[in-house]
Amino acid sequence: MTWWADLTERLRSRRPPLLHVATDEGSGPVVILVHGIASSSETFREVVPLLVRSHRVIALDILGFGKSPAPDGCEYRLEDHVDALAATIRSLKLREPFMLVGHSLGSLIVARFAALPRTRSSRRTRVSRVVLVGPPVYLSPAEIGDRWVRARVSAYLRAYDFLRLNKEFTLANAAIITRLLPRGIFELTERNWTPFVKSLENCIENQTLVSDIASLQLPVDVVYGTLDAFLAAGSMTVIERMRHVTMHRVDANDHLIRPRLARALVGVIDQSEPAAPAASVRSPGPGD
Template structure:
């Protein structure tokens, strides 16, 4: 049971905290942007100006990062992230379906939100949070898809994913090493793109362990009936080669590979993302910029 659910048993007033809305610009069909771990809505700085001429664009900082709250006692389970996203989206009082875009950890959060919203199997608080608006499409950017190694048949992919998971465990258990190297990387990037500090250390390690190392994204994608686009850079250092094969084979999923791009949403990937969002029926982006299955 999550920290806020436990509180709800003791007090009806306790609710998942509202997240910081970093941008709400433009008019037209709504696009909601959800960034990833150790980051902020600055992630989408190349995307927002391209979308606002034709869309209302809403960028939200996830729980524990950016300017969103980091509540004491929070375990940063996927449910914690999703519940805060749900109350925040509900506070917008959206009446029309929207496109939900997630980057990195945000793609895992967004997919889980869409899956639970669709199922409608949970009662009480969840139904009240999600009854307004609905997800019409899901766009995942650089999703870190890691099945449990024992569930991966291909020995080469199994070894790669296991290596990634060991690396994440090392980062979590070696704080000084992680903070020192994160500081070097963050100085090379725009402020807010990648930051691991003593202030967000707890949200970082708990989100890494509870949401990325242990995740539900494959089953969540499989449960959805809306179109899903997956966009990733050919040089994305957080995607284990072969790890996305399982979702590539799903009929409602379209893959878009962006050459010469890593995990960060740079200008080339931003243009592909915008074309995918604006494409009718989730058509593939231009062949020169990306490939699709």
């Protein structure tokens, strides 16, 4: 191999991989859907049919999950996920601004993407609006003043640490959960174990979501279920106080995008009132 071929190969290997585009249908304003950890674009199976009536809907599989590549040696830092998302969006050659919708880990990915400074080369990747669905907001316990919220967040972080360090336990329980859910909604196997544990540690446990949201100069909507077990009570108080953030609470819905939350989410995307029984209200406080 000549030096030129060697250089070309090294440059090619450094390029962010393109993500699998699972859905690209409909016409109208563009909405890009980004799912969360241990899942796939099937996360939005209840959302896509409602959106394609008036939007061009693009649903992706994130790096290491679904049908997207899992590069050897990847550390699955937030930057890795964002770089792959950015490369994929560039490849779509969109001609107009688009809305980004992220669920769970996808919320962290789209918030960071939208927070990146736009350059001349990225002028076609302009985000018009960000919608975060069930964002797992975990500040560092040392940064949390309320001792009850601090204790809850610390418990979540310890649980995630336990899951990462006990592979057999985690995979065995994941297999049980997978059988109870529609295919593709939750998938944690030997194949995606490395993307799971590294994304969990590098993106969710050690996150910059709050600062990324704070830096945005565009509207941000947060949609979440009142029964979401991945949201520590009181943890979202810091973002709900931001002027550019609007909170939408959906009663009787957990972390998954079930029909009730899907209708509310589409209502938010359409900039109309979310379908009942959802309501745009403040999150419960630490004592709720």
